[in-house]
Amino acid sequence: MAKPVEGLNGGGPAEAGPPPAVEVRNVTKIYGSVTACDAVDIDLCRGEIHGVLGENGAGKSTLMKILIGLVLPDAGSIRVDGVPVTISDPVTAARLGIGMVHQHFSLVEPLTVWENVALGEGERLDRGRVRDRVGDLSRQYGLEVEPDVKVQDLPLGMRQRVELIKCLRRDPGVLILDEPTSVLTPEESERLFASLREVVEKENRAVVLISHRLSEILEATDLVTIMRRGSIVERCRTSDTDAAALARAMVGRDVILDRSEAGSARDGKDSSPGAGEEQDDQVSGNEPLLRIRGLEVSGPYGAKELDCLDLELRSGEIFGIAGVEGNGQGALVEVLSGLSVPDAGEVQLRGTNLRLDRPGALADSGIAVIPQDRHDTGIILAMSVAENFLLADPNKGYRHGILSKARRDQQAEQLIERFGINCSGPNAPLWSLSGGNQQRVVLARETSRSPAVLVASQPTRGLDVGAIEYMTIQLRKLAESGVGVLLISNELDELLALSDRVAVLFRGRIVGEMERDQADLERIGLLMGGGRG
Incomplete structure (x- = not known):
């Protein structure tokens, strides 16, 4: 059995200190007869990688869509750095420093890598500056990719890199990653997690890692929140749990982990x-x-x-x-x-x-x-x-x-x-x-x-x-x-x-x-x- 995190219902640290980067309280979202999120509490703190686990349909995606402004909650409140906010759209989320890399790509395939990275920028487009920034980010985070190649000519692993670079260019204080390694090799995944650890410890960001790979959660995160049927059923420090306990909390029964x-x-x-x-x-x-x-x-x-x-x-x-x-x-x-x-x-x-x-x-x-x-x-x-x-x-x-x-x-x-x-x-x-x-x-x-x-x-x-x-x-x-x-x-x-x-x-x-x-x-x-x- 995993040892629960002590402190607030949101799972934050008990000792006094700066407010969480994002504080979610009693957030609820209902679609017809389905309660996708049911009075969810969660804290995302700077300097931590926070794993979020749950079965498909547990409410993880809905919660993250609320945080980036794609979905408005029916009830509840959100604070960013202690300030109450209403995240009405993705532009507001980006302005508040919340960015997300989605599992399913949102790239424009006929455009080049640097053009995709530049999409959505309100400032005047400077091709050379964007290309240089793509190069800097790709080297810094181990995500090497050629800026002038069209996305339609890239394999899936490379497209995932473009999505990551696109998000990191906006310098988010809170970075949400939805299945970021699903198309990466084990070596690429290791480099990514090393880069994320650097981002968290040296740049003081908050990182949310959504992954179905229990080994990744155990390796890369500091604490884990587990959702089931729209509710949070457990949260714990990663060091206090194991794969069997996490799987059991996710699905409500013992799961055969040996394939x-x-x-x-x-x-x-x-x-x-x-x-x-x-x-x-x-x-x-x-x-x-x-x-x-x-x-x-x-x-x-x-x-x-x-x-x-x-x-x-x-x-x-x-x-x-x-x-x-x-x-x-x-x-x-x-x-x-x-x-x-x-x-x-x-x-x-x-x-x-x-x-x-x-x-x-x-x-x-x-x-x-x-x-x-x-x-x-x-x-x-x-x-x-x-x-x-x-x-x-x-x-x-x-x-x-x-x-x-x-x-x-x-x-x-x-x-x-x-x-x-x-x-x-x-x-x-x-x-x-x-x-x-x-x-x-x-x-x-x-x-x-x-x-x-x-x-x-x-x-x-x-x-x-x-x-x-x-x-x-x-x-x-x-x-x-x-x-x-x-x-x-x-x-x-x-x-x-x-x-x-x-x-x-x-x-x-x-x-x-x-x-x-x-x-x-x-x-x-x-x-x-x-x-x-």
Whole structure:
């Protein structure tokens, strides 16, 4: 059990001193029948990194949106440096010294890095000065990025750096980071946390770190506040707790933190499609289920994103793909999704060549995809749950060529029940669901047609420990039912725990492949950097 912080309800220090940088008291926000924040108290103090934990939908994002002026509270008060304030919009928040780096990027892709950083500045634009400032900040915080490159040509890891630089340029006294390492390598994450510690101790800022990675919270923060169902259920000094206690406080029950243990779980409700059914090819067979040969994809400047890529996946196995972001993972997923046509190469399923030049051909052949960014290519937030289910198979809701809403909703209700999706019903808009439930919608849609192959790209990105546990169990159950799972992830622990084989992708080629019992973090890390494993 974590030891609570002594002092005020807000979790601040008991001894007298300067007021907190931000003091929140009894803040409440209600959306219809849902109380997103319920009388929340929290203090954000200078010189501290304050971790905020909670399941998807616990109220963390709503609280932070209130602090940066995107949402007005229905009740409660906020003080900044002891002064009562009303944060009516993001401009007011910035003027008060509160800045936030969001998990989902808000960059203008056709513009360059320095142009994105300069957006929103009220002063006259000085290109040279902005470029110099970008360079200074990138070096100071270990976020190296080329100022003149267009954002659309940057991999996700680089785009995250741009977001961080954009926020830091405004010199906030309170810096809120929402999942800042979700697309960073372990080495980049370590440099970022070292920089944040410097910011806190030498520049006397207050930093809020929202992360689902318990190891990051334990490593980087000074104290932790845990939210559940809109309320704060616990807060403690980081030194007085551990991962198991934090996870238990987040979800209200014990959670399997060992992903290999979760992956081998066979009890509980079976919600994976086809689990336990016999399929044509089982892992005992030697013939590959999916074979990729000589796949080549060129980037925007002619550089090869995939360079004569060869890959084989067998039924019933989870084949993990490791690699630093931007080494061809995105191009591979786009080809297997039918979103792009390769320059050369072939994809075979059960020995049959698949058409790569017709949208939908790969999906119709039995390849399902969980994309790395559910908001970008996985779901449509403005559409309902039922409508999003139809995206993979539009004919599912039709009868005699006419859309039957009753039939559509009935099928949606079955999937909602089967996959345990927490929503108000089939007509609930996707934006009203938590991130974990949005990911369940994607999983339900992609696997409801009993695919032969599931391509899972960063399937646990941005999910809380409970949702990660669920996704891990489902991936293993799918493999046990005979589905071949191609798991692409930046989470090396996840890859090592779940995968039967692990390969490393570097500059568009497989540079190393090993069985799980031969794999280790040091060897994989060396290959990811281009070394010899």
